[in-house]
Amino acid sequence: xxxxxxxxxxxxxxxxxxxxxxxxxxxxxxxxxxxxxxxxxxxxxxxxxxxxxxxxxxxxxxxxxxxxxxxxxxxxxxxxxxxxxxxxxxxxxxxxxxxxxxxxxxxxxxxxxxxxxxxxxxxxxxxxxxxxxxxxxxxxxxxxxxx
Numbered sequence: 192x193x194x195x196x197x198x199x200x201x202x203x204x205x206x207x208x209x210x211x212x213x214x215x216x217x218x219x220x221x222x223x224x225x226x227x228x229x230x231x232x233x234x235x236x237x238x239x240x241x242x243x244x245x246x247x248x249x250x251x252x253x254x255x256x257x258x259x260x261x262x263x264x265x266x267x268x269x270x271x272x273x274x275x276x277x278x279x280x281x282x283x284x285x286x287x288x289x290x291x292x293x294x295x296x297x298x299x300x301x302x303x304x305x306x307x308x309x310x311x312x313x314x315x316x317x318x319x320x321x322x323x324x325x326x327x328x329x330x331x332x333x334x335x336x337x338x
Contacts, residue, residue, distance in 0.1 A: 201324075204325050204327075
């Protein structure tokens with residue numbers, strides 16, 4: 192590993208959502224409504240269909256930011272990559288059929304940083320990411336099941 196590079200999993204969470212996988216996928220990829228389950232996001236738009244290479248632009252905490260879909264298996268999995276400063280974060284969402292009419296959804300956030308300045312900050316960064324985003328699936332579940 193190059194000097195100063197840190198790679199780590201910030202968190203992994205799972206939820207059972209009481210709806211079939213196609214319904215969960217539709218809600219997960221309904222970008223205009225993603226602010227309802229993505230904490231800190233005010234708006235989000237996609238520059239195309241939900242597919243590899245599509246850029247998502249969102250407003251968070253008063254700033255415009257972006258993510259790119261770097262992997263997409265329609266109806267099953269999606270990886271969103273965000274790059275800010277020396278930190279790259281990959282958020283992997285996976286949907287699997289569970290019991291009849293329900294789905295098991297997982298979210299894993301993997302982060303990579305470069306530069307020696309990030310090494311001492313890494314534990315705090317992981318905590319901040321986990322605190323902010325680990326509740327996404329819980330909020331997605333509430334949004335879908337309350338509809």
